[in-house]
Amino acid sequence: MKYGEAKERYLQAWGSLGSSWGVSRTMAQVHALLMISTQPVSTEEIMEELSISRGNVNMNVRALIDWGLAEKVFVPGERKEFFRTDKDITNLAVQVAKERKKRELEPILKVLSEVNSVEGDSHEVEEFRKVTTDLHQFASQSDMVLERFINQKSNWFLKILGKLTK
Missing domain, CATH: 1.10.10.10 (Winged helix-like DNA-binding domain superfamily/Winged helix DNA-binding domain)
Structure with a gap:
């Protein structure tokens, strides 16, 4: 080609x-x-x-x-x-992760924290609380992984991905 x-x-x-x-x-x-x-x-x-x-x-x-x-x-x-543009792929990935975290993950974490304090004791409220709590826990864990990736000192994340693909 x-x-x-x-x-x-x-x-x-x-x-x-x-x-x-x-x-x-x-x-x-x-x-x-x-x-x-x-x-x-x-x-x-x-x-x-x-x-x-x-x-x-x-x-x-x-x-x-x-x-x-x-x-x-x-x-x-x-x-x-x-x-x-920066041509270092790791730097680019970190920058994209920072922006996605700021634009997408942080706003949903805020909303999930706010709606989790819903009042009531009906079955619907309990289900709502359970789902939003589970979502908040998942989003928080994702936030921690992204934060670690963003603040990495080496390419540990890429090494892990490499091990997973072997």
Whole structure:
């Protein structure tokens, strides 16, 4: 397979994977392009490579920056904006875990804590309390695992995954 075809397949596959993770296909494709680029990439290069509008590039690059997955860089002698991403997969995974924890897990933990104090003694209330307590316990355990992963000092998590796949 030639580089152009391989690159196109990679960008499409990463876009599909990203949409499965809850980010837009285009945001994932912009990130994929930044990951394989050897130099910082300009808005115009992203537009051309992915055949998307300037507004679409700006919106998705801004989202990547908000997620901590991209940064704007200054290129001497250029007036255009350029962007790059960290290419260390462990760093990227940690950053995604931080954002998912903040955006998804922490809000549901808060809600589950609040609704668990429901008053009443009917069968429905007891079932509600049991389900929300179980969900809260599961979410809390997930939160602890994510926190440990985020604060890792080495790649212990990847070693465990490697052992599980043998």
